[in-house]
Amino acid sequence: MAFCTKYMENLMQRVVANHPAEPEFHQAVKEVLLCMEPVAQKNPKFVDAGIFERIVEPERIIIFRVSWVDDTGKVQVNRGFRVQFNSAIGPYKGGLRFHPSVNLGVIKFLGFEQIFKNSLTGLPMGGGKGGSDFDPKGKSDNEIMRFCQSFMTELAKHIGQDTDVPAGDIGVGAREIGYMYGQYKRLRNEFTGVLTGKGLTYGGSLVRKEATGYGCCYFTAEMLKTRNDSFENKTVVISGSGNVAIYAAEKAMALGAKVVAMSDSNGYIHDPEGIDIDLMKQIKEVDRKRIYEYVKVRTAATYTEGCRGIWQIPCDIALPCATQNELHGEDAKVLIENGIKAVAEGANMPCTPEAVDLFLSHKILFGPGKAANAGGVATSGLEMSQNSMRYNWSFEEVDAKLQDIMKDIHASARRAATEYGDADNYVLGANIAGFLKVADAMYMQGVAY
Structure with missing residues (x-):
């Protein structure tokens, strides 16, 4: 185009x-x-x-050195980033990513996307993003704690509940948020909702862990409704095996689908009988192991090295939930040939421009990340509201609000597309x-x- x-x-x-x-x-x-x-x-x-x-x-770019000491006593140095992109409608809001691939360009792209994603939720949140090229994999809890404390020592100067409210992203889960929040509280001597994705015992929100995956399915369900269709009896392939992928799989199954494949950065599993979501949670959330452990228990499943092949598996619905530019034009062609009905981005920009153009030109329902994966930041916004009120909503209350937000995002996107001449x-x-x-x-x- x-x-x-x-x-x-x-x-x-x-x-x-x-x-x-x-x-x-x-x-x-x-x-x-x-x-x-x-x-x-x-x-x-x-x-x-x-x-x-x-x-x-961007309104502001902050780049800083993060020095920390590993378990052998050696000093390590990483780079930290925070891009405060746009605060027109509220304080900057967006996650922190800890991954070796993090650089300024990646953080800018994520922060720019966040402007529009946050706007679509209807909540008063601006766009921002941050992170570091630090890799949590293989690090001890003490090493991660020391890194997080050093990272927050600098970041704390630039954030606040009415200025900038970071959250988690790839490599930043409840453990990392906890360490950073503890350091922020120590430095500022205040207990505020400056981070979201916090533990439930100190201001976190129910449904936050599930929100991006659940929201992706809620948005997909709304798209399917426009064609009098649903998740019922559909075959689903989901890339990734982090929070987004796991809870997209859980919700897709609850809506009547069979999820047959998931992946991590090493490879993918295919289980024609349907993914055992409890086993997947045990491997990835409790044991923190690689996905190939799955086939040691489920002997009918197969494991394949490398991630790209996952899109060769025939499915009705594809939910790319791993990372940017993971689904290419060639993959889109295979999915289309295999009869794909809907694609929704659970990750940020996981489909290349060529893949997106192919889906649109073939009239495949396609939910872009800034709409389809907005459930995570929407629930972060709900966590901010609960923190401000010093109050907690039940799981059912937050989930109902999330469903309403995702329905509103779908309606807003479809209304704007119709007004500008292309409803689908x-x-x-x-x-x-x-x-x-x-x-x-x-x-x-x-x-x-």
């Missing part, structure tokens, strides 16, 4: 020139700007006020619906903002 107007094309060229060697960020910006051309034509005031130029530039294009609809709320806020707050 190419730009139709010189204005958007020139803006994209400036982004590439100003942010060199950051392909993930370029990819995320281009996807949004390609959807913005009709918006710019319909709303010339946004062009005059420089909204498009401003929204692609959720990429177009999600980008436009998410943008308009932020753009209106930026416009009303003036150019100085």
